[in-house]
Amino acid sequence: MTNSLHQYKQKAFNWILLGLFTLALLTGCDLVNSITGNDKEQKEKTVHPILLNGSWGFINNTGTIVIDPIFELARDESDGLAAVREGTLWGFIRSDSARLVIETQFSSAGDFEGGLAPVQRPGEAYGFINENGSFVIEPQFDFAQPISEGKAAVRIDGLWGYVDTSGNTIVEPKYSDARPFSSGLAAVETFEGWIYIDEQGNESIKPTFQISTAGEFVDDLAPIETGDGWGFIDKSGSPVITPKYAETGRFSEGLAWFRDGDYIGFINKSEEIIIEPQFAEVKPFSENMSAIRLNNDWFYLNKKSRLITITSPFENAESFKNGIARVQLGNDENVRFGYINQKGDYIWYPTQ
Amino acid sequence: MKRLFLVIVLLAVFSSCDLVNSITGNEKDSTVNLYPVLVDGDWGYINSKGVIVLEPQFQNASPFYEKLAAVRQSWGWKYINANGDVVIDGNFNNIGRFSDGKAAVQFDGRWGYINRSGNFVINPRFRNASSFSDGRAFVRSVDYSSYFYIDENGQKIESVNMPDIDYVEYNEFKDGRAMIRDNDLYGYIDKNGNTVVDLKYAEARPFSNSLAAVKISDRWGFISGSGSVSISPQFISVGDFGNGLAPARASSNSFGYINKSGEFIISEQFQESGSFSEDRAPVMLNNKWTFIDKSGNQITAPKFDEVQPFYNGLARVTIYVPNGDEIDELYGYINKSGDYVWYPTK
Numbered sequence: 032m033t034n035s036l037h038q039y040k041q042k043a044f045n046w047i048l049l050g051l052f053t054l055a056l057l058t059g060c061d062l063v064n065s066i067t068g069n070d071k072e073q074k075e076k077t078v079h080p081i082l083l084n085g086s087w088g089f090i091n092n093t094g095t096i097v098i099d100p101i102f103e104l105a106r107d108e109s110d111g112l113a114a115v116r117e118g119t120l121w122g123f124i125r126s127d128s129a130r131l132v133i134e135t136q137f138s139s140a141g142d143f144e145g146g147l148a149p150v151q152r153p154g155e156a157y158g159f160i161n162e163n164g165s166f167v168i169e170p171q172f173d174f175a176q177p178i179s180e181g182k183a184a185v186r187i188d189g190l191w192g193y194v195d196t197s198g199n200t201i202v203e204p205k206y207s208d209a210r211p212f213s214s215g216l217a218a219v220e221t222f223e224g225w226i227y228i229d230e231q232g233n234e235s236i237k238p239t240f241q242i243s244t245a246g247e248f249v250d251d252l253a254p255i256e257t258g259d260g261w262g263f264i265d266k267s268g269s270p271v272i273t274p275k276y277a278e279t280g281r282f283s284e285g286l287a288w289f290r291d292g293d294y295i296g297f298i299n300k301s302e303e304i305i306i307e308p309q310f311a312e313v314k315p316f317s318e319n320m321s322a323i324r325l326n327n328d329w330f331y332l333n334k335k336s337r338l339i340t341i342t343s344p345f346e347n348a349e350s351f352k353n354g355i356a357r358v359q360l361g362n363d364e365n366v367r368f369g370y371i372n373q374k375g376d377y378i379w380y381p382t383q
Numbered sequence: 384m385k386r387l388f389l390v391i392v393l394l395a396v397f398s399s400c401d402l403v404n405s406i407t408g409n410e411k412d413s414t415v416n417l418y419p420v421l422v423d424g425d426w427g428y429i430n431s432k433g434v435i436v437l438e439p440q441f442q443n444a445s446p447f448y449e450k451l452a453a454v455r456q457s458w459g460w461k462y463i464n465a466n467g468d469v470v471i472d473g474n475f476n477n478i479g480r481f482s483d484g485k486a487a488v489q490f491d492g493r494w495g496y497i498n499r500s501g502n503f504v505i506n507p508r509f510r511n512a513s514s515f516s517d518g519r520a521f522v523r524s525v526d527y528s529s530y531f532y533i534d535e536n537g538q539k540i541e542s543v544n545m546p547d548i549d550y551v552e553y554n555e556f557k558d559g560r561a562m563i564r565d566n567d568l569y570g571y572i573d574k575n576g577n578t579v580v581d582l583k584y585a586e587a588r589p590f591s592n593s594l595a596a597v598k599i600s601d602r603w604g605f606i607s608g609s610g611s612v613s614i615s616p617q618f619i620s621v622g623d624f625g626n627g628l629a630p631a632r633a634s635s636n637s638f639g640y641i642n643k644s645g646e647f648i649i650s651e652q653f654q655e656s657g658s659f660s661e662d663r664a665p666v667m668l669n670n671k672w673t674f675i676d677k678s679g680n681q682i683t684a685p686k687f688d689e690v691q692p693f694y695n696g697l698a699r700v701t702i703y704v705p706n707g708d709e710i711d712e713l714y715g716y717i718n719k720s721g722d723y724v725w726y727p728t729k
Binding site for chain 2: 292293294307309325326327328330332337338339340342343344
């Protein structure tokens with residue numbers, strides 16, 4: 032009895048092991064992905080524009096059409112809404128209800144951020160609407176950028192300032208150009224070059240050297256261009272990565288691209304070269320992948336292995352978003368757009 | 384028993400992505416004895432008995448290296464296995480042979496290295512790339528500015544006493560040494576890039592059988608891996624050692640073969656001669672090629688217009704056949720006895 036029970040246990044144990052073994056075989060490759068598993072519900076509600084028979088509609092993350100292709104143009108969703116155009120007029124669809132929620136009526140429309148979008152009716156000034164399509168900041172601006180960190184850059188009589196989400200002026204219009212707030216700072220252009228202001232409008236970074244181009248802060252570093260080339264400043268304004276590069280992009284997932292001669296590589300925040308210059312063109316890392324152009328075609332580089340892992344050639348390739356990326360085949364009249372997953376398989380085969 | 388099983392399970396978890404490959408294949412130590420043949424304009428493969436085992440269907444075909452062969456089919460370069468199945472197909476502009484488990488491939492105009500699964504292990508970031516040997520490969524930078532050696536991770540091999548080097552045709556590491564050139568002088572580096580033989584030779588050849596031919600004041604001799612002269616310079620012309628012998632000519636217009644002491648073992652008698660490989664060496668007499676064994680016996684009468692070294696027991700031979708104003712090249716194979724295994728075809 033004891034003996035047979037022992038044998039039974041032994042057998043059961045072996046079967047369990049065999050089960051594990053089989054499971055491991057079947058799932059080994061996907062295991063890492065499924066462990067890191069993203070919010071599935073969120074993913075399913077995300078929509079992505081597709082071009083089909085000459086008109087734009089939307090698919091969800093699994094490649095199913097959720098909004099029929101009836102629009103002349105469609106943009107990526109932002110904050111749960113995506114701008115679409117019929118004729119010359121823009122409106123918005125909602126990704127969760129998958130329908131047109133703000134009728135096409137605007138001659139120009141920016142992206143929703145923080146529940147508001149800058150829009151312009153034909154012949155009128157720019158204002159901001161909410162998600163019901165009602166103006167919450169009345170039309171009054173020459174031009175307006177999307178909201179960022181609760182503030183938007185707006186232009187009045189040719190000069191840029193900032194308003195909050197209630198439309199109160201927080202920085203008087205006085206700059207020749209302005210960029211969105213990020214990490215509490217915004218780059219603005221003065222006669223002496225670019226500087227950074229804080230949320231009260233105080234000139235927070237005004238270095239002794241002149242900045243001819245200024246990017247946004249990501250992870251406490253912002254790319255800037257000076258007479259000596261591109262580098263990065265920290266939030267105190269000190270050039271922690273000395274300007275000397277032919278070109279740099281902003282940091283994303285811990286890496287920033289830089290150009291050395293004709294070729295682009297990536298550095299980390301300690302300015303160590305993580306990926307040697309070898310690409311003709313790149314897009315920032317997103318979801319551990321970066322679209323890169325080698326010579327004629329675009330492919331994808333994996334951040335972990337630093338190797339090209341998606342080797343089908345694309346005419347153009349965009350950053351991954353919620354696990355998928357838009358890719359382009361052909362150009363001009365033959366342009367087709369599709370979507371691939373992180374393995375490089377199509378979830379939407381390119382259509383035109 | 385239980386423990387062994389657990390180990391197997393753990394192994395499976397770690398390696399399951401590669402498992403399918405390893406179950407279906409292909410023990411590393413055995414070779415594929417198949418040889419490309421041209422039949423009515425298409426390339427196929429014969430076995431060592433001369434029987435067609437892969438039907439002619441390729442626009443180009445290379446020998447098998449590490450059980451994979453580079454072929455061109457439908458205008459694309461791919462790798463096939465011994466069954467003729469395309470196992471790697473990746474939009475390559477050009478491809479090289481497998482060695483050390485890797486192959487150089489040209490991809491979107493750039494050269495990099497793939498593994499046996501067809502995945503990049505070194506990104507396509509070079510202007511040119513050669514095959515790996517001894518864990519090193521010779522590459523040219525993408526901006527054309529420099530040549531250098533890389534290790535198996537794609538890292539540049541550098542050392543304090545290694546100069547910037549120029550292109551050399553024979554750039555494989557052999558016997559732990561690579562021949563390098565700078566300012567038209569040749570020397571040798573070890574695998575870490577240390578210059579172990581100073582750049583002082585106007586002419587030189589790569590190491591083979593632990594010796595390298597170098598030209599010292601108008602005569603060729605041989606040096607060892609440390610750079611010391613092991614066969615004194617006395618020859619007008621030499622080739623590389625193979626199977627312990629090297630082609631050489633000392634006093635005549637004809638080549639013989641010397642041993643590692645520099646003594647002629649096969650007397651000077653050949654118009655041209657190549658190195659021994661698989662105990663056979665190509666030699667030319669009366670403008671035609673044949674092969675000799677290590678005693679100097681010809682295995683056939685000289686009758687070939689071109690020959691390639693023996694590889695996996697056979698040698699490819701070429702004969703020219705006039706065809707109107709042109710000359711057709713016919714390719715055949717002979718065995719080590721000199722018998723045709725595949726009579727020349729085009």
